[in-house]
Every structure is written in structure tokens, then in C-alpha cells.
Amino acid sequence: MSAPGLDAAIVGVGSTELSRAxxxxxxxxxxxxxxxxxxxxxVGASDVDGLVSYTIDPVEETxxxxxxxxxDVRWSSRVPYGGGGSMGVxxxxxxxxxxxxxxxxxxxxxxRARSGATRFGAAKTSAAPSSNHAGTTALQWCMxxxxxxxxxxxxxxxxxxxxxxGVESADFGRAVVQLRAxxxxxxxxxxxxxxITLDEHQASRWIxxxxxxxxxxxxxxxxxxxxxxxxxxxxxxxRQPPIAIAAATGAALFEQEIASDHYVADxxxxxxxxxxxxxxxxxxxxxxxxxxxxxIYDAFTPILFMQLEALxxxxxxxxxxxxxxxxxxLDGALPCNTNGGLIGEGYIHGLNLVSEAARQLRGxxxxxxxxxxxxxxxxxxxxxxxxxx
Amino acid sequence: MCPDCHSLEVEVADLSGRGTVHSFAxxxxxxxxxxxxxxxxxxxxLDEGVxxxxxLVRIEPADxxxxxxxxxxxxxxxxxxxxxxxxxxxGARA
Numbered sequence: 381m382s383a384p385g386l387d388a389a390i391v392g393v394g395s396t397e398l399s400r401a402x403x404x405x406x407x408x409x410x411x412x413x414x415x416x417x418x419x420x421x422x423v424g425a426s427d428v429d430g431l432v433s434y435t436i437d438p439v440e441e442t443x444x445x446x447x448x449x450x451x452d453v454r455w456s457s458r459v460p461y462g463g464g465g466s467m468g469v470x471x472x473x474x475x476x477x478x479x480x481x482x483x484x485x486x487x488x489x490x491x492r493a494r495s496g497a498t499r500f501g502a503a504k505t506s507a508a509p510s511s512n513h514a515g516t517t518a519l520q521w522c523m524x525x526x527x528x529x530x531x532x533x534x535x536x537x538x539x540x541x542x543x544x545x546g547v548e549s550a551d552f553g554r555a556v557v558q559l560r561a562x563x564x565x566x567x568x569x570x571x572x573x574x575x576i577t578l579d580e581h582q583a584s585r586w587i588x589x590x591x592x593x594x595x596x597x598x599x600x601x602x603x604x605x606x607x608x609x610x611x612x613x614x615x616x617x618x619r620q621p622p623i624a625i626a627a628a629t630g631a632a633l634f635e636q637e638i639a640s641d642h643y644v645a646d647x648x649x650x651x652x653x654x655x656x657x658x659x660x661x662x663x664x665x666x667x668x669x670x671x672x673x674x675x676i677y678d679a680f681t682p683i684l685f686m687q688l689e690a691l692x693x694x695x696x697x698x699x700x701x702x703x704x705x706x707x708x709x710l711d712g713a714l715p716c717n718t719n720g721g722l723i724g725e726g727y728i729h730g731l732n733l734v735s736e737a738a739r740q741l742r743g744x745x746x747x748x749x750x751x752x753x754x755x756x757x758x759x760x761x762x763x764x765x766x767x768x769x
Numbered sequence: 770m771c772p773d774c775h776s777l778e779v780e781v782a783d784l785s786g787r788g789t790v791h792s793f794a795x796x797x798x799x800x801x802x803x804x805x806x807x808x809x810x811x812x813x814x815l816d817e818g819v820x821x822x823x824x825l826v827r828i829e830p831a832d833x834x835x836x837x838x839x840x841x842x843x844x845x846x847x848x849x850x851x852x853x854x855x856x857x858x859x860g861a862r863a
Contacts, residue, residue: 535794
């Protein structure tokens with residue numbers, strides 16, 4: 381059954397700088413990005429009556445209310461599923477607003493993924509059967525065997541994917557060269573001014589062989605991103621042209637884990653992305669060819685390939701050709717991760733991909749797709765279609 | 770809970786200890802002091818139909834491949850022991 385339409389739009393976008401050592405707490409980073417997003421929207425803190433973030437975000441709602449000055453938050457929510465849930469804040473906020481349970485929602489993520497305690501690339505050794513809200517307990521079956529990082533967990537899927545489709549590391553490298561080219565011309569990006577060649581990708585050291593080199597990894601980043609989301613009628617009166625949330629959905633399938641889908645029947649296929657695409661296109665009435673730009677969660681290059689296929693932009697095993705033909709570039713069929721992605725710009729849990737989609741739809745991106753009006757934002761378990769004007 | 774019948778009963782079953790490498794990962798970075806690198810991690814499909822994450826032992830990294838037939842042995846870790854897998858005498862099957 382198709383869901384009723386959503387009546388919500390992104391009206392404000394805020395961000396701190398992306399760095400490797402922010403030198404301040406996640407709470408402060410969140411406050412700064414939220415203040416920036418409110419100013420961008422032309423909305424006061426007292427207008428905010430809804431909050432949404434992620435189960436793994438360290439910033440508490442009560443601290444934010446006291447610090448930013450929220451007066452009466454009547455709805456709040458958190459999205460599970462780690463990075464796979466990154467676009468879920470759009471679904472949650474738009475659902476709350478459409479149902480009348482909130483009028484103005486702030487979505488936020490604050491992270492010190494480089495300098496803080498949650499450095500994703502570092503070896504984690506908790507084997508506790510409780511996940512402490514990280515979203516999965518299956519990692520207790522990984523950690524005793526030395527698989528301590530997201531790269532190591534996803535590598536098991538990635539190696540199988542390469543095996544089934546004859547994909548090589550250089551195939552991934554061609555996507556990274558494109559992402560780093562985008563980042564090189566994006567002043568906000570970690571990779572600003574620093575493009576790479578395919579040879580440099582191939583010379584970068586193995587993190588996990590045979591699938592993930594150093595340059596295939598997203599950047600551990602300190603920073604925060606915030607969005608202000610409001611009903612369309614209200615959005616029309618605000619400072620920025622609204623970016624409508626035309627469709628939003630999630631998919632958490634049986635036997636899925638967090639960054640460690642080792643027990644699904646086909647570990648080389650991201651079935652939840654297929655479910656997301658089906659629902660988004662059904663719900664919005666848009667087709668793949670209507671998209672001007674796409675933001676696809678690229679924590680590591682192999683999952684970008686697997687999502688391109690699962691989302692239906694190319695067939696199984698065809699991502700290497702789709703990428704090699706230049707389709708992710710500004711002149712390609714699917715300009716993708718035009719900020720450089722999580723690999724080239726930085727990793728704020730994927731929420732910086734939504735900021736980039738908003739910049740594209742406002743015509744203000746560093747690598748602008750001319751006249752962009754329709755954008756897909758998606759991670760493995762959540763996604764949305766955004767439109768402007 | 771069993772997702773098919775919602776039973777809460779658990780029983781221990783003896784398995785053959787034989788399986789096939791479904792996928793693998795050769796870990797180089799980061800390095801945790803508890804392990805010797807590169808660490809060979811594998812997804813092993815046991816003959817009885819269960820898939821487990823484990824380590825491969827008694828094999829060079831360059832010789833690891835999907836489809837390799839393996840059999841269990843137990844390796845001391847901390848206070849206990851964990852199941853790890855070595856190439857089976859029968860060789861590759863898949």
C-alpha cells in the first residue's frame with residue numbers, strides 16, 4: 381500500500397566545520413550547527429517543537445533544550461540502525477509534521493569520530509551481548525575473531541560481492557577518483573584541493589584485503605550537521621526556498637544486522653536498498669530518470685557499488701561499468717555525492733549528504749548540477765526524495 | 770526466540786565441524802595487541818546449514834579463497850576457547 385503524501389520541507393541547514401579535532405564537545409558542536417540551521421531558516425528556537433536524532437548520538441535532548449533555548453518540545457524521536465539509518469531523520473520528522481504532532485522539527489547529529497571516544501576506524505573490543513544502543517548484538521560473534529571495525533565487518537560482504545561479479549579493487553578506485561575530484565573543489569571537504577589518481581588509490585595501503593584500501597574509507601570526522609524541517613505552508617513564508625520531502629521511507633529486513641549483514645541469504649546484495657527504492661519511487665511518482673542528483677551512503681566504496689545496483693541504477697554486477705563510464709560525474713547519468721561523499725568530504729553519519737542535497741536543490745553547491753530540482757538521499761536502510769521549486 | 774515458531778526451548782547439537790568458506794577478509798589495520806596480523810577472518814557455511822564468523826588457521830593469506838573446504842579446531846582465547854577453521858584434508862569443494 382502506498383503511503384499518504386508527506387507535508388514537510390527542509391527549511392534550514394546548518395553545519396560546523398568538518399575537522400579532525402574539533403576541540404569542543406559534541407553538545408557544543410550540536411548547538412552550533414542547530415543555531416546555524418535556525419538562522420538559515422529564519423526560525424527562532426522557541427518555534428521548535430520537535431527533535432530527532434540517532435540512537436548512537438551522544439547529545440541529550442534535555443541538554444539541547446537548555447542550551448539552545450527550546451521552550452516546549454512536544455515530539456522527539458531517535459533513529460536506530462547506525463549509519464544505515466542516516467536518512468531516517470527525514471522520515472521521522474516528516475511523519476511527525478504531516479500527522480500534526482510537531483510543527484517545526486530540528487534534526488541533528490554531532491560526532492567526534494576522529495578525536496572522540498567513538499573513533500570508528502579504531503579497534504573496538506566490546507563483546508557484550510548488549511549493544512548499548514549501537515543497534516546490533518551480532519558483533520559479539522565478530523570481535524572474538526579480530527573483526528573489530530565497520531571495515532572488517534563489511535569486508536565479508538564486499539569480498540563475496542567481488543567474487544560473484546569479477547570486481548577488482550581498481551573498479552572501486554574509479555569511483556574514489558570521482559569522489560575525490562568532487563571533494564577537491566569543495567572548500568568544506570576534507571579532500572579540498574587534493575584530488576587523487578587511480579594509481580594513487582591502488583598504491584594506498586590495505587585496510588582489509590582484497591576489498592578496502594585506505595582511500596576506500598570514509599573520513600573519520602569531527603563536526604555536526606543540523607536541519608530544520610517544517611510543514612510546507614509554513615515553509616513558504618521562511619527565508620529560504622523550501623526543499624520538499626516528497627517521499628521518505630525505511631527498510632529493516634529480517635536477519636539484517638548493523639554494518640554486518642552476514643546472515644542474510646545473499647550477502648552480496650543490499651536488499652533493503654531495493655525495498656527503499658521501490659517504496660520511494662512508488663510513493664513519490666518519480667522515476668530513476670527524474671533524479672538530477674543522488675546522495676548514496678559511501679562509508680566504504682564497495683557498499684556504494686552494491687547500493688547502485690540494489691537501488692536499480694544498474695543491474696547486478698554492473699556498477700563497475702556504470703562507474704567506469706563516468707555516470708557519477710556532473711555530466712553522467714547520475715551525478716552522485718557531489719560534495720565528495722563521506723569518502724571525500726567527511727563523515728557526519730551521512731547527514732552531510734542531506735546538506736549537500738539541499739545545497740544542490742538551492743543551486744548553491746560547490747559542484748552544482750545545473751537546474752537540479754530532484755534529489756535522492758539514501759543509506760542502506762533509509763532514504764528520501766527531495767524536491768525544490 | 771525461534772523466529773519461525775516462537776519457541777524458547779534451546780538444545781545443544783553436535784555438528785560435524787566441517788564447512789565451506791562463504792567469504793573472507795584479510796585484516797591489516799587497525800592492529801589490536803590481542804591478534805597476530807594479518808588476521809584471516811572468514812564466514813564459514815557449516816555443512817549443517819549454520820553460518821558463522823571465524824578465523825582461518827594453518828593457511829597462507831594468498832591461499833585463502835571462497836569455496837575452500839574447512840574443518841574446525843579449537844584455539845585458546847582468554848579464559849576459554851573459540852572455534853577456528855583449517856583447510857580440510859579433502860580440499861576445495863565449491
